[in-house]
Amino acid sequence: MKANGTVFKYGDNVDTDVIIPARYLNSSDPKELAAHCMEDIDKEFVNKVSPGDLIVADKNFGCGSSREHAPIAIKAAGVSCVIAETFARIFYRNAINIGLPIIECPEAAKGIESGDEVEVDFDSGLITNKTKGTTFQGQAFPEFMQKIIKAEGLINYINQK
Amino acid sequence: MGMTMTQKILAAAAGLPEVKAGQLIEADLDLVLGNDITTPVAIHEMDKFTTEGVFHKDKIALVMDHFVPNKDIKSAQHCKCVREFACKHEISNYFDVGEMGIEHALLPEKGLTVAGDVIIGADSHTCTYGALGAFSTGVGSTDMAAGMATGKAWFKVPSAIKFNLVGKPSKWVSGKDVILHIIGMIGVDGALYKSMEFTGEGIASLSMDDRFTIANMAIEAGGKNGIFPVDDRAIAYMKAHSRRGLKVYGADPDAVYDETYTIDLSTLKPTVAFPHLPENTRTIDQVGDIKIDQVVIGSCTNGRLDDLRVAAKILQGKKVAKGIRCIVIPATQKIYLDAMEEGLLKAFIEAGAIVSAPTCGPCLGGYMGILAEGERCVSTTNRNFVGRMGHIESEIYLASPAVAAASAITGKISAPIE
Numbered sequence: 001m002k003a004n005g006t007v008f009k010y011g012d013n014v015d016t017d018v019i020i021p022a023r024y025l026n027s028s029d030p031k032e033l034a035a036h037c038m039e040d041i042d043k044e045f046v047n048k049v050s051p052g053d054l055i056v057a058d059k060n061f062g063c064g065s066s067r068e069h070a071p072i073a074i075k076a077a078g079v080s081c082v083i084a085e086t087f088a089r090i091f092y093r094n095a096i097n098i099g100l101p102i103i104e105c106p107e108a109a110k111g112i113e114s115g116d117e118v119e120v121d122f123d124s125g126l127i128t129n130k131t132k133g134t135t136f137q138g139q140a141f142p143e144f145m146q147k148i149i150k151a152e153g154l155i156n157y158i159n160q161k
Numbered sequence: 162m163g164m165t166m167t168q169k170i171l172a173a174a175a176g177l178p179e180v181k182a183g184q185l186i187e188a189d190l191d192l193v194l195g196n197d198i199t200t201p202v203a204i205h206e207m208d209k210f211t212t213e214g215v216f217h218k219d220k221i222a223l224v225m226d227h228f229v230p231n232k233d234i235k236s237a238q239h240c241k242c243v244r245e246f247a248c249k250h251e252i253s254n255y256f257d258v259g260e261m262g263i264e265h266a267l268l269p270e271k272g273l274t275v276a277g278d279v280i281i282g283a284d285s286h287t288c289t290y291g292a293l294g295a296f297s298t299g300v301g302s303t304d305m306a307a308g309m310a311t312g313k314a315w316f317k318v319p320s321a322i323k324f325n326l327v328g329k330p331s332k333w334v335s336g337k338d339v340i341l342h343i344i345g346m347i348g349v350d351g352a353l354y355k356s357m358e359f360t361g362e363g364i365a366s367l368s369m370d371d372r373f374t375i376a377n378m379a380i381e382a383g384g385k386n387g388i389f390p391v392d393d394r395a396i397a398y399m400k401a402h403s404r405r406g407l408k409v410y411g412a413d414p415d416a417v418y419d420e421t422y423t424i425d426l427s428t429l430k431p432t433v434a435f436p437h438l439p440e441n442t443r444t445i446d447q448v449g450d451i452k453i454d455q456v457v458i459g460s461c462t463n464g465r466l467d468d469l470r471v472a473a474k475i476l477q478g479k480k481v482a483k484g485i486r487c488i489v490i491p492a493t494q495k496i497y498l499d500a501m502e503e504g505l506l507k508a509f510i511e512a513g514a515i516v517s518a519p520t521c522g523p524c525l526g527g528y529m530g531i532l533a534e535g536e537r538c539v540s541t542t543n544r545n546f547v548g549r550m551g552h553i554e555s556e557i558y559l560a561s562p563a564v565a566a567a568s569a570i571t572g573k574i575s576a577p578i579e
Contacts, residue, residue: 013349013350013438015544015546015547017525017526017544017546017547017548017549018546018547018548021526021548022198022525022526022527022549023526023527025198025227025228025525025527026228026232026233026235026236026239027235028201028202028205028239040547040548040553041547059350060349060350060353060383063349063350063383064285064380064544064546065285065525065544066199066282066283066284066285066287066299066300066301067198067199067301068199068202068283068301068302068303069198069202071301072202086350086353088350088353088383089353089354089383089385090285090299090300090301090380093300093301093304094300094301094302094303094304097301097303097304097307098301098303144185144315153206153209153303154303154304154307155206155209155210155303155306155307156209158210158307158310158311159209159210159211
């Protein structure tokens with residue numbers, strides 16, 4: 001399985017309030033949430049994003065509120081993978097639990113810019129910046145996390161057990 | 162190798178003699194919590210289960226507090242969905258208008274959280290119950306759903322940072338100043354994935370409300386949980402509020418910590434976090450001349466009785482400055498009633514503040530105090546992110562109830578004075 005797309009790059013401490021502001025949390029419909037994804041940090045994101053695109057960020061991506069609406073909005077916007085130097089822990093769990101692939105890789109976070117074309121191989125963890133011709137080795141998921149992602153979420157995984 | 166306090170609680174809940182940092186475990190849960198924003202998503206996930214029902218109707222708490230009393234039709238639909246779920250599954254700890262309060266103030270008050278518990282909540286400030294010596298941590302809605310169905314959750318055992326608190330804080334320094342000082346020192350990801358274990362003789366001088374405030378904001382340093390040792394004051398609090406048995410754990414003497422910080426509480430000053438991160442702290446003597454438009458005193462961080470008492474003491478007989486909106490929100494119905502009986506509400510209203518029913522409302526930019534473009538707010542809440550309380554061009558300054566009340570009187574960020 002691979003992700004392949006154009007990168008939207010952000011900095012440190014992208015919090016879940018800017019990923020999906022609380023004024024939209026009176027809905028839990030993924031499509032409605034996706035329509036406001038990243039609105040308070042990047043108004044153009046929803047107009048520019050295409051299915052398969054990637055988000056790359058620096059440290060502590062997804063900090064703050066535990067709202068699962070944040071990874072849901074990102075996934076429903078069509079993003080295929082989020083790469084960051086580090087993730088806030090609740091966002092990390094939530095992304096895995098809903099089946100949004102995320103990879104911690106400080107080198108990739110530094111070596112990728114907005115607009116770069118990037119490919120991620122989920123099986124090997126290899127990240128390729130096709131625009132710059134560079135590769136980075138991302139951290140592979142532990143086995144049981146891979147099972148959750150393959151089952152497309154924690155609930156299906158539990159059902160299978 | 163010795164275990165930290167958090168590791169000992171997790172080992173017991175996983176049925177293991179020992180756990181190590183980094184180990185993946187499955188633990189039994191004592192309580193699963195959700196609110197009116199996160200529970201509807203969890204209920205939707207519950208529908209995917211091939212098995213029916215919840216693991217224990219008394220070990221789930223559903224608190225309608227974020228957009229309640231409902232601010233609009235969509236939030237009313239969300240609450241209706243949770244209300245019907247609670248009714249169907251006979252959830253005993255369902256708290257709606259009239260009984261509800263802000264979840265993290267309400268649950269300890271109701272005696273639902275005690276020492277030794279393992280608690281997950283679909284709200285990031287679930288870490289609050291560490292003040293009672295429980296392991297409690299925020300999760301998302303899917304984890305909440307899995308917890309409600311199975312009574313279990315997976316955890317990666319955290320390593321820990323030790324905060325050795327010594328000395329006594331001076332008069333106007335509160336738990337809020339202690340935790341803002343710590344976040345300023347280690348940063349908003351300074352405790353990422355880790356436990357923040359508070360220890361030392363300085364804890365004796367911190368009230369339970371101070372400890373709730375400190376544990377509450379562990380997440381603002383990225384922490385998985387914040388936890389306090391269980392001393393006589395904590396035991397007295399839990400005995401007064403709960404009939405449940407306490408499981409008191411302490412860190413092993415040879416427990417290993419990633420880092421240890423010693424903080425002399427007597428040297429701390431009232432502290433303010435500037436926009437747009439809780440780590441942007443300055444002591445009150447360094448804030449300069451910052452004119453404000455609004456003050457909010459409340460939230461799961463600082464809406465407890467001690468917080469209202471200190472704010473009322475400062476506002477008593479004074480007036481909120483012309484042009485400043487001062488919003489006071491007692492965190493629970495009980496706190497509201499106690500504040501009324503102590504005359505605190507009278508002091509607020511006579512000073513020109515308004516007093517609202519319990520709600521998370523303004524803290525997350527939900528309702529009851531949204532900021533316009535360019536406005537500034539001194540708030541006793543926990544996050545000052547871009548757009549958190551309203552317009553993306555508004556600014557939030559996080560502070561203690563004492564600083565917030567003093568600022569309401571002067572119309573600019575001010576130190577509390579005699």
